[in-house]
Amino acid sequence: MDQTRFSNLILNKLKQEISPAEEQELQVLVSSNEVYAKQYRFFIEYWNDQETDNTNSQRLFNDLRLRIEAEEQKKTLSLRPSRRSSLPLAAASIALVLTAGVFYFKWPASQQLRSAAGMSTSVRSQKTITLEDGTTVRLNGNSSLSMPRMAAHKREITLTGEAYFDVAKDHKRPFTIHTDKMDILVLGTAFNVRAYPGEQQQQTALIHGAIKVTLHDRHKSVIYLKPNDKLIIDETEKSTTASAGRLTYNLGKLEHYDAADTTAIMETAWIENHLVFRDQPFETLANQLEIRYGTPVIFHSEHAKKYRFNGTFKKENLQEVLYILSRTGTPFAYEFKEGKVYIN
Known part of the structure; x- marks a missing residue:
């Protein structure tokens, strides 16, 4: 019995597509092999804990990975994936390490890329996503990211809603975030973007690094932000100059809501809930x-x-x-x- 066969049996079990003969085969493996038993309990427990629709197995496995990463961040543990153990699931190779009761997945680059495609959150929820290039995205509630394009010379993604980006540095591949009103170009930095449909303002807040913003209604004008800068685009205030009818914008500074804590920034307070x-x-x-x-x-x-x-x-x-x-x-x-x- 190889690992692939055992993994396929688990997958069929979770999808409720397992035959009686396969069910018996799986139970024999679980009862006779402690490693298989641990893996089996792990997937069953996490599957049953999910609030999502279990009919989409690939999406659920992606959600499992995000939950595990979030728990690791809370516990501030740094784990290195083992190269010796692998658990193929749904034709994808996954490295699984069991250390002090904490589980860590290492997905191949293509799976990491696809896991971010079409990623969205409902109200009352947030998700942390690691893109193929190492960029970390914290997605606020009622938000979505499109399929990122990680080409040889550029990285692009489209945001609806709100997200905090910590962009991996890659001077040869600039990173661009698109909203319906602006494009934000970065090389490597951390910043927050708020662009919810229906809200009259969109906002970009730069924590560190540098970004360049281009408004969709004036492609020849570029706005540069430095650390602690905040750009607010307002469609309710129309200019009275020759550019009448265009979106107006204001460039200000980040706001701190706790004078004793310089990291307590109002624009990113949602990350701390x-x-x-x-x-x-x-x-x-x-x-x-x-x-x-x-x-x-x-x-x-x-x-x-x-x-x-x-x-x-x-x-x-x-x-x-x-x-x-x-x-x-x-x-x-x-x-x-x-x-x-x-x-x-």
Whole structure:
């Protein structure tokens, strides 16, 4: 019995396509081989823990890898994959190492590339993705990345929503992020991009490195950002100059929400699962609340959309956040009904 056969039996088991004879064969292997038994328990437990649709086995295995990587980051463990052990699954070779109860996958470059293709998140969820070139992407809720193109001379990806990028340096292959309003060109840097559909502003915040931004409505104009710079594109404010009708933009600085902590940057607070906003219109804040808590916010009052708030929340639930906001200088009424919250 080779490893490939055992892996195929597990895959059939997880997909509920295993025959009675194969089921018996698998159980004999698990009961007679401790290594197979550990691998079997691992995949069954993680499969059963998933919230996703189990009918897509490849997507689920990709999700398993992301969850394992996230757990490794939390525990700040550094593990090196062994070259001696391999577990082929779905025609892909995966190196599996069992160390101190922590599991680590090493996918081939092509699998890493495909795992990022069409990657998306729902509300109340985030994902960390490692691209084929080593770039790390933290994807916020209700966001998506397109298939990245890792060619010999360039790297390109399209973002809808919000993501934090830590781009691997490669001067021979510039990295470009596309949104529906701008293109961001980098060589190697860390920055945050917010470009949600329906929001009137898009934002790029540079942590370190350097980036070049080109707006889609003025390809000949280039905006350069230095560390701690923040670019805000606003389609609600139209220029009154000769460029009337174009998007307007403002170049400012990153904001810190904790004076005692220089790393507490408002633009990337979501990575730490913090909700931070300053002088935020209620209509824009409502979108952030929906992404964070998964509950649609419906306005019955047009006037309430224009209320502005400041706040920093960490562990509070949606009801607690709304209660606190409603007790500020701009009081409002709210009601939870049928999975939604209505602002009156």
